Amino acid sequence: MTPAPNPDRRSAQARRNILDTTIELIARNGHANVTIEAIAAAAGVGKTTIYRWWPSKGALALDAINDHVGEALDFPDTGDVVADLRGQITELVNLLNGDIGVVFRGVIAEAQSAPAIGAAILETIIEPRTRACQARLVTAVAVGQLRADIPTRAMVELLYAPVYYRLLLGADALRPQDVPDLLDHCLTGLRSPAGDRMAP
Amino acid sequence: MTPAPNPDRRSAQARRNILDTTIELIARNGHANVTIEAIAAAAGVGKTTIYRWWPSKGALALDAINDHVGEALDFPDTGDVVADLRGQITELVNLLNGDIGVVFRGVIAEAQSAPAIGAAILETIIEPRTRACQARLVTAVAVGQLRADIPTRAMVELLYAPVYYRLLLGADALRPQDVPDLLDHCLTGLRSPAGDRMAP
DNA sequence: ACGCAACGATACGTAGCGTATCGCTACAAT
């Protein structure tokens, strides 16, 4: 293996240009249609520099996402879990409807054949926010706003799965204004409150 | 454009070999790690033959999926919508946990940067089964088993989104034995039946 | 002033793309 480079001597300027250019190029052309050489050229950087710090285009794009999103999407606690979820999911939907959404789709795509990328997505994006959401749900369960007989982990998946389903498999994007209904359906359930009146 | 080939003179043998080999190779190595040249070689076929009938690896893989799945995953109607959903979703989970799951993940991945593939997935896989599910839900609504104030389209997404979420973003696969609980959570909802007892 | 390591640039061999061009063969029309 090539000797590891020294992060202390790393050019902050080159890193910034690379991360910004990555988002811009992928957002415009799609992940699969952007080459590392093109990113290097557009960023005014030697492609050696990219390969020195990132092992693949997917890893670079994932880094660019995390750099751009930063501390956004943190979880509030107003006491009303429905309002908190509505706010957070709406914010996520807005983010995914922009440039970040295109880049994220590409990274998830690459992860389907590259387990290392999948693990990195989970570790840097999904898991931290899942845990934050779980923590919020735990307090909601404690005050009786949510059922206590469902693992909060399962709740998180149930709430966010439709967002990612629409991102990756939907005919069109989920709109922010659709979030309240979506949330209500998850919370109230599909079963009729009237019960089964099939047989007379 | 190259003149369209005549389907009547197409070699059924070559088509069979290509479709079977595609599933086999992608299931073993992952979509991104299989080349059309490798499929042609393993199928004992000239790569010209593949390019003559399929425009891309994604289109070929999608065809191979549809060929292998065939009429499976049809929708029963036993009168009990919960049992019917449980059976159908379990069947889907089993399918996605096998070779088809690997191939499908690859096709969805390719679709993220290739809108034509995405449209083809919707048209040949998602939409027909969504409509079949919707039809079953409509009868369930009619007999009072499901709420009448949620569009059946939204219900379908709510039920199936967690399956695809786990397929594409999960740390590990959804097990068939997890389906009943998942279904119950969707049907009953996350909100506590006791109501909010936060403030004394 | 010096040395080191990251930098941008460039060259390189390799893999796979998608197309073109071979006879060869199976089948349909005559």
Next chain:
DNA sequence: ATTGTAGCGATACGCTACGTATCGTTGCGT
């Protein structure tokens, strides 16, 4: 029976991007 047609497998082609190696250059710490 003969002939024409068109899909077939094989092979060669130019091209693009990959990922690595190797330059001289530059900027920073000592």
